[in-house]
Amino acid sequence: DAGVTQSPTHLIKTRGQQVTLRCSPKSGHDTVSWYQQALGQGPQFIFQYYEEEERQRGNFPDRFSGHQFPNYSSELNVNALLLGDSALYLCASSPRGSETQYFGPGTRLLVL
């Protein structure tokens, strides 16, 4: 059984560009959450998707947007990249009705 997968593993962009990160949840999981983890810090909640809708959002600007597909996979989009967006972006999935979240390996984004 594959765990949570994310792509790409690493990405380098320049300021002002746009980026799309992808996540496939564990089999049987229908809820996907996205987190940003800056170096040396804990993950910060960006938003959560359930039934293709954004169910909750953390304290992140509208430059951060997402989508969930019918197969429960998800994308995170970041527009107008800033240097401060450089971080590890983590996806976590949960089965329906459970608080337990399982994380993927993350996508390391570097903005130059």
Place this chain on the structure above:
Amino acid sequence: GENVEQHPSTLSVQEGDSAVIKCTYSDSASNYFPWYKQELGKGPQLIIDIRSNVGEKKDQRIAVTLNKTAKHFSLHITETQPEDSAVYFCAALFPGGYQKVTFGTGTKLQVIP
């Protein structure tokens, strides 16, 4: 607001000794407390969790205790091994937040052989 404080930020122990990491949370209505282990270059791995109706939970060398009155919870690792070296995060699920969890700032554990 939603806040989780974690101490210490770094911890060094000799192999075979015990390690204890402590966290406090801000909202007494929080009801779910997971612990994650993160190795270098990897995503966080769930190692144990506890719900507010339980005071203690054990899984082999790992245990978590919860004191709802004091709003704190702790991770205990016994008989530490070098492979326990990693960054450990506590987290709490705040009420009304679906599955949004707030993480502590992390503890870097080093087990010295």
